[in-house]
Amino acid sequence: MEFGALIKFYRTQRGITQAELSKGICSVPHLSKIENNSKEANEKTISLLxxxxxxxxxxxxxxxxxxxxxLRSLDGKINFYLRDEIEENYQKLVQIEHLIPFSQYIYIYELYKFRYLIFKGLVDEADDQRALLYKQKKNFSQHEDYLFRYYHAIFLMWKGQYQTADDILDVLHTENNHETASGEFLYHRSLVKSSLEQSGHAIHFGKMALQTFMNQHNFIRILHTLMLLGINYTHSNIYEEAQECFHHLIRNAELLKEEKLLPQIYHNMGHLQFKMKNAKEALYFYEKSLALQPAKNQHYLVTLYAIGELHHSLNSIEKSKECFQEVNLLSKDLGAKKYRLLTNFYLLHMASPVKAFKYLESKVIPYFEEANEHTDDLTRFYKMLADYYNQKGMVIDAVTYLNKLT
Structure with missing residues (x-):
């Protein structure tokens, strides 16, 4: 406990002068040095003050x-993703927050507060907390410096700055082999690699995280890691392992009553079945996902678009048109440019393929290329245009897009 700062705080709060407080105990200069932590006082003097x-x-x-x-409890609860208990724990800390600046845990508390704000998705407050911590980082211990950089990487991931986050995690792994062996750190390495579409690395770190979480019986994080692995196995066309991940997920999420996670699991299982050309099974899982989602959010839009794409591939034109029209309207409300462009293309294609391919080339592809992501979408559209130009006898244009494929 920083008793000098504590004494100064309560003395000034109660309107007591240094002379009044120190009378009969110590000299005023001695008290001043104690309050400014420039002199250690014996226990008896501190006790009397x-x-x-x-x-x-x-x-x-x-x-x-x-x-x-x-603080240790809050850290554990965040690592085990115990939402309700996290909030209860944090509020207990808030109740004694006035004492924390006088303790040895001031920086750890501020760092865990940063992690808590990220967990809650309070982006503006988290950004303010990050700025506050950055000003104090010169005072951090080695462990506190590690936590600041690690939590900063999580914050950057939350904001979509995956490459910068990945760079930070790579450096931390090099510098802190012991601390970076935790399940949470490995999970976040897998997550950022997945976001960068580096599926091989995502699977590598995901399997390590999964083993750690299984050893800890960290059931919620096991589900999250299985989801990551399932997605990346799917992306890598390793279908048997992907199916195994999603079957485990469905069974365990239903047992644990993880209603918030189930729509995502069903959607990703639907995507896997779509890639495996199991149209009936894909539609079954997509519709299960859609039924569990509120109608006015991004996840609903993504699943409905996937259903529209599935109907389009099956030549169920009216059903796909209905889905794409709803997605188009919703994408305008949500500011989801990607899905507005995609549905515009498909709706145009149903009316005029010539206009649709011009739109694809002039609007859709430049957007995806500039975003530098969505490689699966780009690959599919390059192939579409190559096939279209080849059928038209426009060989040079066809070869241009075939080259982009390779």
């Missing part, structure tokens, strides 16, 4: 230990 301020020394030490316990 605190007693005059009506502060119980033993109670203060107990409060400091309570801070320590609550």
């Amino acid at each position: 605190l007693r005059r301020l009506n502060i119980d020394l033993e109670e203060m030490e107990e409060k400091e230990e309570e801070v320590n316990i609550l």
